[in-house]
């Protein structure tokens with residue numbers, strides 16, 4: 001379980017997140033929504049321990065996360081619209097690099113399996129720079145998941161994916177939920193939320209304005225509108 005307790009994060013001398021209290025359990029999939037600049041990516045970076053908090057505490061399984069950083073980070077899979085791939089490397093070379101970094105066991109077998117899952121096996125020896133945006137995004141899913149992380153942090157993960165890619169991502173996320181992984185997803189696309197999330201967190205001006213376990217798109221849109229239209 002990950003617990004954020006009265007968290008504040010400052011950037012450029014300004015508090016970007018304030019009074020954040022959250023509890024995310026294994027098997028939870030939370031969606032974070034809010035207008036541009038609300039602090040969604042910053043919150044995800046706090047969960048990834050890319051940002052250290054300025055005030056408050058972050059606990060993982062009951063202990064201060066900063067005292068078990070290496071172990072925690074080995075459990076994190078990060079997916080965003082930035083693919084973090086080496087353009088001049090082939091898919092196989094990219095996944096070899098990341099699997100070495102993460103100390104993945106049975107590397108070649110695991111890489112082959114993932115290339116098949118994301119439907120890029122036939123392109124395995126072609127430099128990534130020749131790939132379409134969607135192909136890079138699918139390879140990026142393999143990059144983020146091949147070390148079997150139990151904490152998935154997704155920043156607008158559907159960006160650039162075609163319908164097949166979207167279905168693939170849903171399929172992978174459903175599997176992760178069945179495996180009791182912890183998932184946090186930032187998205188502007190409310191229609192995706194109810195298919196995968198059990199809670200929506202509304203972030204506004206750096207604080208949690210409200211939360212909802214009702215995840216239907218119309219319901220989220222209504223709450224969102226009330227929030228943003230407020231004077």
Ligand SMILES: Nc1ncnc2c1ncn2[C@@H]1O[C@H](COP(=O)(O)OP(=O)(O)OP(=O)(O)O)[C@@H](O)[C@H]1O
Nearest residue numbers: 011012016034035036037038039040041042043186
């Ligand atoms: N490195 C930084 N230094 C200073 N300010 C920053 C930095 N990174 C982000 N910010 C500011 O923090 C605020 C929140 O940014 P963040 O990217 O978390 O918002 P967001 O909700 O993810 O927005 P979007 O929907 O546009 O992606 C913004 O005002 C942004 O300008």
